[in-house]
Amino acid sequence: NAGVTQTPKFQVLKTGQSMTLQCAQDMNHEYMSWYRQDPGMGLRLIHYSVGAGITDQGEVPNGYNVSRSTTEDFPLRLLSAAPSQTSVYFCASSYAGQYGYTFGSGTRLTVV
């Protein structure tokens, strides 16, 4: 099925652990982005990419790393998880230009 696939759907981490949230799309989209959404709040942009090999910071990049080695994949890495990173994470992709973004179903992360 075409779309944006995020794995895992749920994850519990201990403080200080590292992990990678996976995001893959099969629509040949150039643009990809990561957002986090805390309870009762809007989405905040973490990192984004306009093509393979190109990434840039969004509004809240601290504590997160990204890379874009292929068009299809845009993983988000937490190097040392903190309770403040407990959130729902959404990945999105789009064709370049004026087109709308397609969002994944989210990863619900809890850091204890």
Added chain:
Amino acid sequence: DAKTTQPPSMDCAEGRAANLPCNHSTISGNEYVYWYRQIHSQGPQYIIHGLKNNETNEMASLIITEDRKSSTLILPHATLRDTAVYYCIVRGWSGSEKLVFGKGTKLTVNP
């Protein structure tokens, strides 16, 4: 810095048209107006976008004023499933324009 202003909440009766306003008085010439919605705990869903002409698709209509400083998203026959947070976003399309969300409008469709 917020580029758009939306009312925090609105109510609408089922079967009636829902008209969601958005102010974007600082919009520039190459920026589009986008609308997304987020139904409880799901990923946001793209609805529609426009530059200066009114647009319509199977989900909604978008009316942009002639001076482009405001717009209205119209759901012609709202259903209970349209209850969601609706986001109006202004975004350019050239280069590395990112998609930044504001607080949106919580639309509640009542039976």
